[in-house]
Amino acid sequence: MKVLKFGGTSVANPENINRVKAIVQNSNAKKVAVVVSAFGGITDLLLNTSHLASNQDLSYKKGLKEIEDKHIEAIRELIPVQAQSTILSKVKSDLNVLETLLEGSFLIGELTPKLSDKIVSYGELLSSFIISEFFKTDGLDAEFKDSRQLITTDEKYGNANVNVEKTYSNCNTYFEKAKHRITVLPGFVASSSSGNSTTLGRGGSDYTAAIIAAAQEADILEIWTDVSGMFTANPKLVKQAKCVSNISYEEAMELSHFGAKVLYPPTIQPVLSKEIPIVIKNTFKPEDEGTYIAKNNNGNGKTVRGISHVGNISLLSLEGPGMIGVPGISKRFFETLSLENISVVLITQASSEHSICVGISDEDVEKAIEAVNTAFDYEIASTKIKPVLVEKDLAIVALVGDNMKSHQGLSGKMFSTLGKNNVNIRAIAQGASERNISAVITKTDVKKALNSLHEEFFEENIKQLNLFVMGVGNVGSKFLNQIKQQKKYLKEELKLNVRVIGISNSRTMTFDEDGISLKDWETTLANGQKADKEAFFKTVKTLNYRNSVFVDNTASGQVSESYPDYLKNSISVVTCNKIACSSDYDYYRKLKQLAKQYNSPFLFETNVGAGLPIIDTLKHLIASGDKVKKIQAVLSGSLNFVFNNFNDSVTFHDIVKQAQEEGYTEPDPTIDLSGIDVMRKILILARESGNQLDIEQIENDAFLPKESLETNSNEAFFESLKKNEVTFQKLFKEAKDVDSKLKYVAQFENGKAKVGLQRIPKGHDFYNLEGSDNIVLFYTERYPNQPLIIKGAGAGAEVTASGIFADIIRIGNF
Ligand code: ADP
Ligand code: ASP
Ligand code: MG
Secondary structure (H helix, E strand, O other), X not given: OEEEEEOOHHHOOHHXXXXXXXXXXXXXXXXXXXXXXXXXXXHHHHHHXXXXXXXXXXXXXXXHHHHHHHHHHHHHHHOOHHHHHHHHHHHHHHXXXXXXXXXXXXXXXXXXXXXHHXXXXXXXXXXXXXXXXXXXXXXXXXXXXXXXXXXXXXXXXXXXXXXXXXXXXXXXHHHHHOOOOEEEEEOOEEEEOOOOEEEOOOOOHHHHHHHHHHHOOOOEEEEEEOOOOOEOOOOOOOOOOOEOOEEEHHHHHHHHHOOOOOOOHHHHHHHHHOOOOEEEEEXXXXXXXXXXXXXXXXXXXXXXXXXXXXXXXXXXXEEOHHHOOOOOHHHHHHHHHHHOOOOEEEEEEOOOOOEEEEEEEHHHHHHHHHHHHXXXXXXXXXXXXXXXXXXXXXXXXXXXXXXXXXXXXXXHHHHXXXXXXXXXXXXXXXXOOOOEEEEEEEHHHHHHHHHHHHHHHHOOOOEEEEEEEEOOOXXXXXXXXXXXXXXXXXXXXXXXXXXXXXXXXXOEEEEOOOOOOOOOHHHHHHXXXXXXXXXHHHXXXXXXXXXXXXXEOOOOHHHHOOHHHHHHOOOEEXXXXXXXXXXXXXXXXXHHHHHHHOOOOEEOHHHOOOOOOHHHHHHHHHHOOOOEEEEEEEOOHXXXXXXXXXXXXXXXXXXXXXXXXXXXXXOOOHHHHOOHHHHHHHHHHXXXXXXXXXXXXXXXXXXOOHHHHOOOOHHHHHHHHHXXXXXXXXXXXXXXXXXXXXEEEEEEEOOEEEEEEEEEEOOOOOOOOOOOEEEEEEEEOOOOOOOEEEEEEOOOHHHHHHHHHHHHHHHHOO
């Protein structure tokens, strides 16, 4: 005999029920028991409707109507017209009883657990009856059997306990005599010995099927559902989750206990004792192999087999000096909870015996506080014990695997992974069987925790980086294109899965939780919502992805003020915007400090020398114990471009214009020409070398006439350049006369920084600097006479974008 169970989604509509029929038809056993759930969504609807009725809310009638329609429609679609009338009349009579029950609840304004069970049982009773009639009229050798006549329970309504002996004997009697190959039965429902309808707990149809399988010593129990098996984590929350093909009963039980809803936890027990294998299959992809659950089936020594979670948990702690060495406190604590029917999901006790802490379901909290505080009122009044402490809105994540006990370091790896991703752990428990390690965390961190742990334990070291990009001008758009081009390489060679989740410019912004397609991001962005910096941050925060990176490609001061918000939420910041690092020293320090505190890198390599590895090199020098004595540099790609191309046959105005058009200057060219940009850069290098310095302390020997410096628009600025051509030509001639070239040089030595135009003679390191190149000479303790030199293209969108890219990869390797 085979037992097949079909869940709510599998029987949600006539189309799906036809799939179910095909699966049942193809199953080759001599006898088949088919256990079905209520049509998808009906159980919830019955529960909601009955609550409305008992709250004397007339809108319960709407729910009732929806329930009626769904079942009548199913009959009309599945059953041939000539056979419909008897079936319709039976179903309508059931629906009338349901209506009467709801009306009763409405009139009295009450819903006892007993009445609730009676009402909710109609979901399964109706679905199984309709499906059995459909099978019959469609030529299957089938009959209907009401599980309430087989499964006997106590009267713990809502979650009744099965009388195993009686139930098995009822099943044997029935199946011995059953004449038809297929029996269709309602899941979830049962009855007490006095004949009242009871239910086996939410998700209980799996259990019904297991009980029948065990009673009949079936060859196999097949659970047909809407996923292709038991996954390494809930596939709805972890996209990368994989189906586990083989798993032991104990592992499956542990995973389901900690929230893998695909199997109702009590299901395993009956089949385990008879060693009946369970297979979990997908109704919508019957060809998929599924998961095979059996004895000692724990996958060739693999350690962690799955990760699961239970949401809506609260922690209840009892603590106080009066607990130390006093026997019986734990017993009283647990007895109190048990008397209130509160189930304890997790327990931890500090070895000092100073406190006991348990995880319970959120919905039991009020009841628990009241009961525990009453039970310990004497100790509380005499301050031996504190009133019970409660923390709500938590969740448990658990790693599960039979072989975890023989492996060291798993809990270390688990907690460091959570820590790195800034998931705060509130409590920890490890089962004595060492089959699971659980951590209590904040509910809002669940998705991040599951995904980080999954990445760590199952994804062959592929690390996902989730980017939120603000600013898609010259640099930003090149950056996105580079990512598009390199995505495959990064994944295959560097094991980095880089996804762009959000993009914004000053007009619009767009998000895609699965990653924005970079093929046509321009259109997606143009069709996005109105841009808003605060809303952008809020979305990044709410999405709460692991390894989130905020990429600032703007030159905006306002945007740079938002970095602390990102860093404090463990979101790394990568930026080519120099404002933050060159603003107040205190702000710069604060950002560095936050980055350290929240484990969220703050990288700005492109602030100096675009894509050249200047800051990174400096960091390595310092980290290895070197000390910077002097820095000499030409740091403005824009000014270099200007002075390399300027001579007595062109105008200064035209060259600056060309630099701007070719993307070598900041959007506001005065920032470059006034020397401010160079001041910012040398300031950042001085700070990164370990010096406390502010921009006002830097000497700037500006070459621009005052008039040009004071313009307040780009047009006015260019106009003033035209007017002052003579001044610029004079600068050129003075240099030419001494066989020198003009270079805008930055220098830092003995705690002092200065910038300005200098005449560089032939033979100097700076003399042959081409185009927009930058050069930095680091004189350090280890490089005292011959400096460490970094030289190359120091401006331009393409190289700046690749510098940002390099920072992203650094975060990937972090
Ligand atoms: P049914 O109605 O068929 O009984 P359920 O909704 O009870 O189906 O269970 C299937 C669901 O369990 C899946 O759709 C999935 O969202 C959830 N689930 C949670 N954890 C896991 C897991 N580890 N593997 C597979 N599914 C899981
Ligand atoms: N219909 C019930 C529920 O939704 C039982 C089940 O589907 O397993 O909980
Ligand atoms: Mg289920």
